[in-house]
Amino acid sequence: MIEEMYSSGTDSMPETSGVAGTVLVPMRFVWPYGGRRVFLSGSFTRWSEHLPMSPVEGCPTVFQAICNLTPGYHQYKFFVDGEWRHDERQPVETGSYGIVNTVLLSREPEPNPSILSPETPGSRTNMDVDNDAFQRVEAVPRISEADIEITRQRISVFLSTHTAYELLPESGKVIALDVSLPVKQAFHILYEQGISVAPLWDFSKGQFVGVLSASDFILILKELGNHGSNLSEEELETHTISAWKEGKMFLNGQVDGDGRALPKCLIHAGPYDSLKDVALKILQNEVATVPIIHSSQDGSFPQLLHLASLSGILKCICRHFRHSSSSLPILKQPICSIPLGTWIPKIGEARRPLAMLRPNASLSSALSLLVQARVSSIPIVDENDSLLDIYCRSDITALAKDRAYAQVHLDEMSIHQALQLGQDANSPYGIFNGQRCQMCLRTDPLHKVMERLSNPGVRRLVIVEAGSKRVEGIVSLSDMFRFLLG
Secondary structure (H helix, E strand, O other): OHHHHOOOEOOOOOEOOOOOOOOOEEEEEEEOOOOOOEEEEEHHHOOOOEEEOEEEOOEEEEEEEEEEEOOEEEEEEEEEOOEEEOOOOOOEEEEOOEEEEEEEEOOOOOOOHHHHOOOOOOOOOOOOOOHHHHHHHOOOOOOOHHHHHHHHHHHHHHHHOOEHHHHOOOOOOOOOEEOOOEHHHHHHHHHHHOOOEEEEEEOOOOEEEEEEEHHHHHHHHHHHOOOOOOOOHHHHHHOEHHHHHHHHHHHOOOEOOOOOEOOOOOOOEOOOOEHHHHHHHHHHHOOOEEEEEEOOOOOOOOEEEEEEEHHHHHHHHHHHHOOOHHHOOOOOOEHHHOOOOEEOOOOOOOOOOOOOEOOOOEHHHHHHHHHHOOOOEEEEEOOOOEEEEEEEHHHHHHHHHHHHHHOOOOOOOEHHHHHHHHOOOOOHHHOOOOOOOOEEOOOOEHHHHHHHHOOOOOOEEEEEOOOOOEEEEEEEHHHHHHHHHO
16 A cells, blocks of 8 residues: 555655755645645655645644755655545646646756755745745636536526525524614624624514614714714714614715605515525625515514525525535636635736735724725734734624723724724624634635635635735625626
8 A cells, every 4th residue: 555655754854856956946735625634745755755744824724845846747645634635636647656646847947056056055945935836836727717607507596596585594583673772772782792783673663674783883983083073972872773874864965855864775685585686685785684574464563584694695505516516617616716806916917906904003094994995804914914813894893892982082092902802701602712814725616715605704704825824815705796696
């Protein structure tokens, strides 16, 4: 068996040069499929060494190792939890050791060996990855328009033939707020319940009339910070939700010719509306959730059944196609090969820049950016653009804790300080339990990204570089559905 050809592990990285002065190219090998213990071996170790791979910080399912290789043809394989594996997304061939991965480092050595020779003082170390060589190995596979259209058509058929009723859990609760509640009390409820949005009930009308969300709290805090505001902290104690909603219409210019506020219809769906219709309502109206409301014909009050979200719909897609993934040709393609998400623009590219902030930026700047860029979250990065944290719209509800909003000035509080407000051992539902920064790699297959986004509470994944955690982009639930629905 092939296992017999490997000895016990060693900590050394091979320098596979048989000739003095031969140029060695630092090469990074990545195993992105998880495991407890992962090792690497190949022709560059003469198939006689068992090289340990290290988990990438922040991405525990991704392992990497860096070796110095001579330009030319190499074979390699991974030993994962006692089992030999190969990466199906990389070039393979069948030989004496079964199916192995292959790599061709075609870059020719420089004419003067002393420039890049490892023995030269000041030359590269084992941990300096030659990006040009690495990118040549991780060539982005071409994806055909036909495969994209087949995938979209099959998902569209599924969504069109299944209803919102399938989103309803077997048990659970949905919290609604009465419009007569003071705004201050309403945001305390959002924080204590660990939710960022709640439908609004108007008892006098006997119907649901809207929703209150974290975005409302952001606008209220910005209004409080505006010296020309008609809303004071004292008024916030008694200001009702209905009064705020009417005031918000005036702020947004939603008034008729007589200066009266224009009523806005609640965006909702029925239990027998198709999943596709629900998804399109969320996307077209740029909302996070759509209430599923059952209205009976007997004149009784409507029933609030569920808050539908894109993550719930995506979970239905993943569950339906889990055992027939081959019917969706692009599921195994890496996300970097798909027109999906928002990416850091490369030099010369005319892309919209990705909004990011440093931890010492003011909370006021973060809130303004969330509103102006119309995004739900902002990556918080260090001076190297490596991911430290993420600030989301829903994080604003932490200021409801102990009436913190009454003691802070948005221009003086930093994002780091604002995030610390929520880092409490008693935070509801473990909001700050290390699950805040959900990440993925550009090489992750589409099905893996879909499965992560389908988890409750996850609305976006930050795409990071393996090892450095340098932010490369963001893919959100909205991005995913705009792509899947075409």
